Amino acid sequence: MSMPRYSVWGVTGMPEIDAGDDLVALIADAVQTSIAEDSDAFLRDGDILVITSKIISKAEGMQVPAADREKAIAMDTVRVVAERIHPGGVTQIVETRHGLVMAAAGIDTSNVPDGLALRLPEDPDRSARALCEGLRQHFGVSLGIIVTDTFGRPWRVGQTDVAIGAAGIIVTDDLRGGVDANGRPLNVTITVLADELAGAADLVKGKASGIPVAVVRGLGKLVTDIDAPGARTLTRVGDDDMFRFGSAEAYQLGYDAAQAERAQIPAKRVTQD
Amino acid sequence: MSMPRYSVWGVTGMPEIDAGDDLVALIADAVQTSIAEDSDAFLRDGDILVITSKIISKAEGMQVPAADREKAIAMDTVRVVAERIHPGGVTQIVETRHGLVMAAAGIDTSNVPDGLALRLPEDPDRSARALCEGLRQHFGVSLGIIVTDTFGRPWRVGQTDVAIGAAGIIVTDDLRGGVDANGRPLNVTITVLADELAGAADLVKGKASGIPVAVVRGLGKLVTDIDAPGARTLTRVGDDDMFRFGSAEAYQLGYDAAQAERAQIPAKRVTQD
Numbered sequence: 001m002s003m004p005r006y007s008v009w010g011v012t013g014m015p016e017i018d019a020g021d022d023l024v025a026l027i028a029d030a031v032q033t034s035i036a037e038d039s040d041a042f043l044r045d046g047d048i049l050v051i052t053s054k055i056i057s058k059a060e061g062m063q064v065p066a067a068d069r070e071k072a073i074a075m076d077t078v079r080v081v082a083e084r085i086h087p088g089g090v091t092q093i094v095e096t097r098h099g100l101v102m103a104a105a106g107i108d109t110s111n112v113p114d115g116l117a118l119r120l121p122e123d124p125d126r127s128a129r130a131l132c133e134g135l136r137q138h139f140g141v142s143l144g145i146i147v148t149d150t151f152g153r154p155w156r157v158g159q160t161d162v163a164i165g166a167a168g169i170i171v172t173d174d175l176r177g178g179v180d181a182n183g184r185p186l187n188v189t190i191t192v193l194a195d196e197l198a199g200a201a202d203l204v205k206g207k208a209s210g211i212p213v214a215v216v217r218g219l220g221k222l223v224t225d226i227d228a229p230g231a232r233t234l235t236r237v238g239d240d241d242m243f244r245f246g247s248a249e250a251y252q253l254g255y256d257a258a259q260a261e262r263a264q265i266p267a268k269r270v271t272q273d
Numbered sequence: 274m275s276m277p278r279y280s281v282w283g284v285t286g287m288p289e290i291d292a293g294d295d296l297v298a299l300i301a302d303a304v305q306t307s308i309a310e311d312s313d314a315f316l317r318d319g320d321i322l323v324i325t326s327k328i329i330s331k332a333e334g335m336q337v338p339a340a341d342r343e344k345a346i347a348m349d350t351v352r353v354v355a356e357r358i359h360p361g362g363v364t365q366i367v368e369t370r371h372g373l374v375m376a377a378a379g380i381d382t383s384n385v386p387d388g389l390a391l392r393l394p395e396d397p398d399r400s401a402r403a404l405c406e407g408l409r410q411h412f413g414v415s416l417g418i419i420v421t422d423t424f425g426r427p428w429r430v431g432q433t434d435v436a437i438g439a440a441g442i443i444v445t446d447d448l449r450g451g452v453d454a455n456g457r458p459l460n461v462t463i464t465v466l467a468d469e470l471a472g473a474a475d476l477v478k479g480k481a482s483g484i485p486v487a488v489v490r491g492l493g494k495l496v497t498d499i500d501a502p503g504a505r506t507l508t509r510v511g512d513d514d515m516f517r518f519g520s521a522e523a524y525q526l527g528y529d530a531a532q533a534e535r536a537q538i539p540a541k542r543v544t545q546d
Binding site: 011178191245 | 276277278279280281282283284306309355356366368373375378424426427428429430431432433434435445446448451461463464465466468469470472473475476477479480482484491492506507508509510514515516517518519520521522523524525527528529530531532534
């Protein structure tokens with residue numbers, strides 16, 4: 001069996017992005033300019049471009065005045081999942097209108113010009129699709145697009161990049177019903193390739209390096225029709241999530257419910273099956 | 274600026290592992306045998322080996338009879354974080370004695386011989402260190418080790434691989450206090466490189482392919498002293514986690530507390546700052 005193999009590199013030379021910029025043209029330019037430094041940098045069939053959502057937000061004009069940060073968070077929030085007040089302010093974990101559960105609805109002020117904050121793209125899958133169409137046409141190859149953002153997670157320190165948008169790519173490896181090398185059912189059900197690709201690309205993009213685009217080559221089996229399901233299918237925000245609320249919030253709901261029962265007032269309940 | 278770049282490949286030809294096997298020798302053999310197929314497969318300074326915890330558990334003799342699965346889960350569980358009863362049985366998300374929060378304490382029956390279940394390695398960082406020492410000595414190069422397992426996560430479908438053990442590698446990029454290209458403070462604080470590496474390697478290892486080891490080449494800046502902090506430092510299981518309990522469990526605690534107050538009995542509380 002030959003060794004499965006792929007490589008990842010960061011696309012250098014991307015300029016600062018402003019509202020209205022043509023990202024397809026700018027990414028294509030940066031990729032082509034890089035060719036002088038690396039003869040391997042022509043895009044090929046099966047390449048995957050992993051793109052930081054920040055440059056998409058900028059091109060799509062999602063900037064808001066930094067003073068309106070709280071308003072922007074409220075605008076993009078469907079519900080507050082958990083909240084904590086600490087000396088430095090309030091940390092809110094919210095469900096966004098994109099179906100993402102994350103801090104501050106993804107509103108960000110780093111790598112954004114002074115006085116501005118940046119919202120996530122309006123519809124990251126739509127953005128991914130537009131970039132996929134444009135870059136497929138420009139390079140004349142079949143490539144896939146992942147749009148990333150940086151997420152914290154419970155029970156583990158720090159953050160990793162995950163996929164918030166995708167186009168032309170198989171986002172999961174659905175092993176439900178599959179068997180292992182011994183013919184036994186696999187415990188793992190769905191490997192989320194798109195998130196693993198997002199993390200893989202972050203290892204060359206980084207947060208302080210000014211490299212917002214990476215190319216992944218060698219996983220062409222994941223590149224597919226542009227109508228394939230996007231990253232929205234990776235979100236899970238229904239009542240079936242065991243961690244639908246923060247512990248303190250769920251505790252308060254339970255406490256209030258007991259109080260209300262005592263007072264014979266109908267109370268909200270945490271839904272569970 | 275030259276393009277940052279790395280590559281990842283799966284090491285084929287690993288045999289089925291039994292208790293007592295010398296993993297250093299078997300991994301070294303598989304890497305060397307692969308050379309015939311890929312002249313690039315000699316290990317070099319700065320290479321990172323990403324190893325599925327399952328083969329380490331097998332070599333360390335962590336097999337238990339499948340009939341004792343529940344007992345094994347209890348043995349490796351420090352506390353139950355969330356539990357759900359469904360037609361197929363009970364799903365328990367627990368905190369393990371390794372500080373990991375995961376389903377069924379990581380006890381697994383896929384890719385395990387019939388009639389057996391497999392516990393996680395006793396101490397994945399210690400296992401990583403032993404492999405790092407052995408493989409550094411065998412190949413005469415400075416390499417890093419990541420030990421992985423597969424985790425689900427709240428609010429997103431499916432699973433990704435994360436790092437449960439590490440040795441000789443910088444597991445995080447701590448950006449606290451850092452600034453972006455504009456000199457503004459970065460919102461992101463700690464990028465968890467070890468988890469991103471685990472996911473990157475899973476893209477060639479996979480769950481059904483029988484490839485338990487991957488080599489990452491080109492990120493040698495992450496390879497460091499063997500005494501560097503391991504993956505245990507990536508776990509966060511204290512009272513400060515906003516999702517210390519499942520929603521239903523926290524709700525019940527709150528409900529019980531209100532009832533107890535009414536009865537003037539001291540009740541357990543969800544700790545929060």
